[in-house]
Amino acid sequence: MSTGELVGFKSYRARIEVKLKSGYLDPEGETSRKALVDLRYKVNRVGTAKVYEIDLQAPSLEEAKRQVDEMCMRLLANPVKDDYAFEVKEMK
């Protein structure tokens, strides 16, 4: 898809958060937790997540959401270990 304006298409911005499903080991989170404890914070758990901000064009909000969901399934998240959530907004 080109980045220019397409006839009948609107611009949307998606914010996607990909994080580990509960019960899966999060070594980055655990390392951060230990470092925070060393800094004398009373931290019980740290969970890490990855955030993607994606600007895309689609004919409707529903279609934009469908595509973003597909992007998560096909590339951004590994369904074995990742959960994902997203919101899509029309860009003014």
Added chain:
Amino acid sequence: MKEPKICILRVGGTNCDAETKAAVDDLGARSEILHLNKLMDDKLMSYDALIIPGGFSYGDHVRAGAVLGKKVSSALSKELKKFVEEERPILGICNGFQVLVESGLLPAFDGVSDYPQATLAINGSARYECRWVYLKHENRGKCIFTRELQKGQKIFMSVAHAEGRFVFPKEREEKYLQKLEKNDQLVFRYCNKRGIYADGRYPINPNGAFYDIAGICDSNGTVFGLMPHPERAYWGVQLPDWTGMKEAPKYADGRLIFESLVEYLKH
């Protein structure tokens, strides 16, 4: 005798292609290092085998192997399917293993899967693990890449990865493990110097992999992925302690993997 033609796939970030080529060429194969872009137009089918070597393809962005995995399955989907169906061997080493898992070529319980059935997650130690490990050969004879090894044989190879913790979906762990065993898809497990399984213990199991899994193959035995680097254990002088030996052996254990592949291709 046939001279096998092997394609070694390269993209930005691949860094083990030269050693891999040196290994298979030494065994009498004719290999070519090719960029993914040059493999289009049915060119893949002119090779007898494909190797996806180690490295950090596309900077390990998203997840290690994810971007190349999707690129391979979208750009080469038809040829790749044919390649697998014709039982032409595919070997994925380290990053290559991650690519095979991300593209659904492994474990491929019901043929190549649209979505990954496993993952190679961040090491339990939360750091890059680069050192020598012991592996126990588990395969009962299906995997064509380990035909030169006995079942239960212990070998010595190096790992070098940050994302190598093999895991299945938690809810299907036991079911999938049974499938691996039933289909003879289990190939290598991490063990200690005496050949006793790591049982998840660090540092014998370098990454916390489920069931100490270091390498698996598909149900035909022609697609194989492993985290350790056989090309870094090909020559005796690659061994970590060779300078302390009276006489370094000519070859090291990694050679057995490539030898199995080349012998399979020659016949």
